[in-house]
Amino acid sequence: MALARGYTGKKSSNIVPIVISLAVVGAIGYGVSLYSFESEDPTIKSSHNKYWNRVSPITIDIADNEDLESYEISVSDGQKEVITNAETFIKPTKKKTISFVYPQQPINGVLLNQEATKIEVKIKAKDKSKWNFLMGNSASLELALTVDTIPPEATVLTHSYSITKGGSALVIFQAKDDNMRDLYIEANGNKFYPQPYKKAGYYATLIAWQHNKPDFKATLVAKDEASNQKEIMIDFYPIARDYRVSWIEATDKFIDGKISELASSETSLRNRTERLDKLKAVNETLRDGNEALIHNASKAVSKDILQSWSITPFYPLVNGQKVADFGDDRHYYYKDKTKEVAHSLHVGIDLASNQNAPIVASNGGKVVMDKLNGIYGNMPMIDHGLGLYTLYGHCSSIAVKNGDIVKKGDIIAKSGMTGLALGDHLHFGVLVQGVEVRPEEWMDQHWLNDNVYKVFTQADGVIR
Template sequence: MRGRRGRGSGVVGIFFLAVIVVLAGCGYYLYTSKIFERNAPVINLSNQIYWNLKSSIPLIIKDDTGIKSAKVSLSDGSKKINLIDTKFDIIKPEVKLEISLPKGTLLDKSANYQLEIEANDVSKWNFFTGNKLDALINVAVDTQRPDIYVLNQSYKITRGGAAAVVFRASDEMLKELYIETNAKKQFKVTPFHKDGYYASLVAWPASEDSFSAYVIAKDMAGNENRTRIKYYLQDKKYKVSNIALNDEFLGGKITDLVNRYAQDPSQIQGVAKFKFVNETLRNQSEGAIGSKTKDVLEDSLNKFFLKPFYPLKNGQAVASFGDHRFYSMNKEPVSESWHLGLDLASIAGAPIIASNDGEVVFADEDGIYGLGVAVYHGFGLYSLYAHCSSSNVKVGDKVKAGEVIAHTGSSGLAFGDHLHFGVIIQGVEVRPEEWMDKKWMEDNIYKILENSRKSIDSRK
């Protein structure tokens, strides 16, 4: 009898052990399975947003398993306006919605509002009801556009040239402030002299037939103001050169550059060599210089003054800025380019002299430019020295006016010893001749800044 009871209790023990193992397995499954995940959905909005009531508010909801439903309402504490109430037929881990007011809705702009956001996921957690997000977002209603007032600007801008502008911009919740041209180029602006005032240099690329520029201000609520800077536009006709290529030309410096920079030089033959150098390599080289010269490095500006640039003693111009070059082979069009610098020559290996103080931002080999040096002088303005045979500086060096920074040469796409001198404003190459002209600099830049400073000081 005792033996039978022992066998029976053993069976019961094994049964309970099996039950425990099964329950443990189920518990582990519930704990680790994605179907039973326990994380509530999350949204992209902070607990405080600004709304102009006109534009929609992008709402992004994310979840580990997928979003089942979403509700959004706007409440002032006494009444509620339903904005979104949707169930999703296709379950996704991320949904994008647009929160907007129904047409004809009138709100008290001085009242305090909250967005109430609910979202449910498809998890089987919480007894198969899933996880739920409940969020309250404070809404500050702001329908007022930022204020912009252009205080002063250069009277004119020449195609390929530069100009200055000083303006005032104000908004308690200012988010973005910049200048944008009709070609969608954006220029950063710099706080100028006193709070609320800003200044910038702008540039009209030589390759663009038309030009317009706007100060654009956006606030946290999405309100935007854009004010045109009223420059007189002075067109300039640049030299057009038609250059016939030949096999001898393709076999010299062009082949050398292909062999140095192409990934597989053997696959590039004939006129394709020139297209590689003049298009692919040129784009890479200009892009590298552009990336190093696009920023404004100071946080604020009170004064800005440079002496006219005179980088090469007794230098004679051998090629002009803005030369639009068209290349052909056997009378068939091959390629084209813009020469965006002033070529100066004197003697071989001539010293290149810094005309103004600055900081070296580039000193390296760069494709068609060969060995080049770029120096920052403030207010978004840079100078470029290319085709050098040697360099005396490195990135980060502070150079002083009168210092020899490099020597002329024929590196890169150069067919004789000379200096390719360039002036760049926030990545846009402009006419060096303007920055070599003391009167132009005085009339178009320094007087604008000085008169603006006096006008700001005279205001209460």
């Protein structure tokens, strides 16, 4: 029995490494097999699907979940066909973007018709899989494109005469194209999208001049599906405005108090222990995140036809006195005024009244936010239509919920000192499609008469 046990043990000790080796090789082979024999086809996407002007580039995006082997693009005028792009990949490649234009010179002796009205584009792609009897996976996309070389029609009907740095303006225009793809007013890198006004083909758009941008330029842009584009510069009278620059001492009391309170309430900031690190994290990093939420929630513009739009001056806090201005450029220092330790822009006005004072909706609208938002504290935000939004920060309580429709005169919240506030007050902000603007304009009946009502009245005289 002892000999049998000894002999069995010796044989087992020789087999174990072999079994392990075979298992490892098998696992590796299994993994390679999964990779080599994956069965998912490549994907192909095109920037143009129905129309083309033969001039603007067509962009093709090709992707594979593992590894592309090759692609080929051919273009035909209905009579002749040429290969414009082709590539076989040597290095591992999962994604490839190709841009090409209609060939204006012969390719391999073949010149396509330069006046063709119908164009066919074929894209083929293949991956390196061993699937499909070692042939791999493949995909193809065929585009039948109608040539359109006529840009959209566009005319500016009327607009606010002037715009102030940090302020707003209204533009009403006409635009038409059977295949319109994109329509907006571009101002300082921001795109302001219009709402249809009165009837099809007419549009109204509020635009903004960011208070920290030195110059202003506004351009109406209309693009169709064929990539034809019409641009019209809008001639505003720009009014320069200086905004206050403040140097504020960050005391130990301030940092150990309100700043630490906010840092401890944010999971991502709880490990900050150094005073200046906490100050910068709250006043810059947290603020950026809070404002990103505000910007994202205040971009939408309705696509429904707007028959009329009426806004009365905003006065959200009865007997409220302004205690901080819009556009303040705030630089924080710690003991040494020559060394900045944090920076922020104040993009609203602060109004103070009695403690826990009622905050009233000056105009009707839809509540799009009703949450605690970092430095802004409890903060409802209202969509008033046409891309105009108002927000109410530092509230002690909120009386409305997301999705509620509020009417003029409704109490929406009460003032407080939640968020980054050292005393009871209301931070009142106004945004046009995600861009903060001067609330003072929207609190001024004279400004509204000249820049909003007058523009609508002029447009109504043209639109019949």
